[in-house]
Amino acid sequence: MTMVDAAHQWIRWLQLVLLCGGGVVAFIVFTYKAPHFVATLTDILRPPPSRPAVDASAVRWQVIQRDHDRIKDEYGRLCIDPFHCAELAILDDLTVPEAAALIHALAEANDAAEKTDYPTYERAVLHLAQAWRHAQARAVNAEPRPPSSQAPSTPYGAQPSWRRPYPPIPRERRTCR
Structure with a gap:
């Protein structure tokens, strides 16, 4: 070999x-x-699953509910926020037309939410959104005013007592008399 x-x-x-x-x-x-x-x-050869058709009215209903919940949450946050007392004072004053319209729209939307009548609920939430925008604009642009039926308890330009972080010291009390 x-x-x-x-x-x-x-x-x-x-x-x-x-x-x-x-x-x-x-x-x-x-x-x-x-x-x-x-x-x-x-998986490659299998045809894609057919998705059920999206019900437009169900999606619309969810959007309307989200808008209603969003406005209620924003109003609730405004009510408990100590830094927005001036805005809340305007929105709590029912002599202000925008505040009264907001309260009525909130009540109307809450009542319509309990019913299953979709068009009524949609109109109520749209009216609530419009009232909320007007009330916010009024609260941002206006200063709180004393009720017209009473004389103001403090002179104009004085710092409201609810904005003071503490009561006046005794020396201030003596000079105010």
């Missing part, structure tokens, strides 16, 4: 070992990955 024959024999043996070893490795990998491959293939 010559060196060339020995090299050929060694190369063929190496090919056989690699082929058998590669076959075993390929069999193991194929056995392990075959379910994943089949699942991916079926």
Whole structure:
């Protein structure tokens, strides 16, 4: 046997070992990955699921409910926020037309929410949104005023007592007399 024959024999043996070893490795990998491959293939070939048609009235109803809840939350936050006392004083004064309209619109929207009559509820919430915008504009642009039926308890320009962080010190009380 010559060196060339020995090299050929060694190369063929190496090919056989690699082929058998590669076959075993390929069999193991194929056995392990075959379910994943089949699942991916079926996902690709499966037609997309048909979505049910979106009911426009249900979406509209949810939007109206969200608007109603948003306005109630904003008004509630305004009522408990100590830094917005001036705005709340205007919105609590029912002699202000915008404040009275807001309270009536809130009551109307709350009553309509309890019923299942969609058009009435939608109109009530739209009216509430409009009243809320007008009331906010009035509260931002106007200063609180004393009721017209009574004389003001403090002179104009004096700091209201509800804005004072503490009661007046005794020296201030003496000078105010």
